[in-house]
Amino acid sequence: AHLLLVANPVLTGITYLGRRYPEAKIVGLCHGFSGIYGVAETLGLDREGLTFEIPGVNHFVWCMRLFHNGQDVFPILDRWIAEEAPALFAAGQRPHGLEPKTVDLYKRFGAIPIGDTAHWSGASWPLWYHSDPEIGARWNEDPPSGWASYFDHVARNAADFARIAEDPSIKVTEFYPPQISGEPMIPIVEAIACDKPRVVIGNILNSGNFVPGIPRDFEVEIPLWVSRRGVQGIQTGGLSPALLAHTLRDRVAPANLEIEAYEQGSKELLTQLILMDPWSRSLDQATAFVDEVLALPHNAPLRAHYR
Numbered sequence: 026a027h028l029l030l031v032a033n034p035v036l037t038g039i040t041y042l043g044r045r046y047p048e049a050k051i052v053g054l055c056h057g058f059s060g061i062y063g064v065a066e067t068l069g070l071d072r073e074g075l076t077f078e079i080p081g082v083n084h085f086v087w088c089m090r091l092f093h094n095g096q097d098v099f100p101i102l103d104r105w106i107a108e109e110a111p112a113l114f115a116a117g118q119r120p121h122g123l124e125p126k127t128v129d130l131y132k133r134f135g136a137i138p139i140g141d142t143a144h145w146s147g148a149s150w151p152l153w154y155h156s157d158p159e160i161g162a163r164w165n166e167d168p169p170s171g172w173a174s175y176f177d178h179v180a181r182n183a184a185d186f187a188r189i190a191e192d193p194s195i196k197v198t199e200f201y202p203p204q205i206s207g208e209p210m211i212p213i214v215e216a217i218a219c220d221k222p223r224v225v226i227g228n229i230l231n232s233g234n235f236v237p238g239i240p241r242d243f244e245v246e247i248p249l250w251v252s253r254r255g256v257q258g259i260q261t262g263g264l265s266p267a268l269l270a271h272t273l274r275d276r277v278a279p280a281n282l283e284i285e286a287y288e289q290g291s292k293e294l295l296t297q298l299i300l301m302d303p304w305s306r307s308l309d310q311a312t313a314f315v316d317e318v319l320a321l322p323h324n325a326p327l328r329a330h331y332r
Contacts, residue, residue, distance in 0.1 A: 057140025063122025
C-alpha cells in the first residue's frame, strides 16, 4: 500500500516517517507548486505550454527554470518587471504569483519563490520584509489580516460541511462537483492503480540526491515519475548556493531539532526550537510561549509527551 501524506507539516512528517519506516511507500502531497500557474497567468501565458523545475523542501521551493513552449520565460518576466510591475505595485495591486516581495526576492536570488515559500500564509519568510508593520506595508504585506480572512473562510467551510453532511436531502455533488480540481491526490492514485504514468510534484526523502546539498535522509519536493511501479524521484539541478544556505538554516535545521524534541519528548529541546525562530527575543519569552501552548486544554497529550 502507498501512504499519501497530505496533512501538514509535510516537511517534518515525510522526514520523520521516512527515517523511521524506510520500507514504507510514503509520498507527501502539497499544492503549493501550483503557484507557478499564477506567475504564468500574470505574464499572459497559458499553463498548457509550461515546463518548469521547482526544487527545494516543502513550503520552501524555488522556480529555477521556467519555459513556455520551449522559450525561456525569465526574460519575459524581466521585461514585465521593468515595464508593467512598477505601475501595478504603485497602485497597491498584488499580481497573482508576482507580488512585490516575490519580485524583490527574484531580483536578489535569480529564482522565483513559489507557493508558501515567501507568502504570508507560509512562514512569511524572510523576516526582513515583516520586521515591523511599516516595513510590511511598504511591500503590501499584511499577514494578520490575511490569516483573519483565512480563518473566517475555514470556519464557513466547516459549517457548510456539517450542514451538507447532516441533511440527507442535499446531494453532495451539487456543492462539490465531481471534476478535476488540480490537486495531486487523484492523479497519483490513478497513475499507480491504473498504470497511467505521469509526472506529479511530490515530497519524498532525498535518498537519490534529487536536490544536491540537502541531506539524503531529509524530505525534498521534486517532480516524481508515478506509475504501477510506484513513485520514483526525478533528478533536479538543485538550488543556488545562496538558496541552499537559507534552506539548510531556515528549514532543515529547525525540522531536525523539532524531530529530536519529539523523539525525546523534551520540553527543553522544544524551547530551543522556539529560540531558533527569528521572532524569538529572549529565553523567558520562548519559555513562556511553550508553556502557554502546552497549557491549552486540548493539548493535554502534548503536555504528557514533552516532559
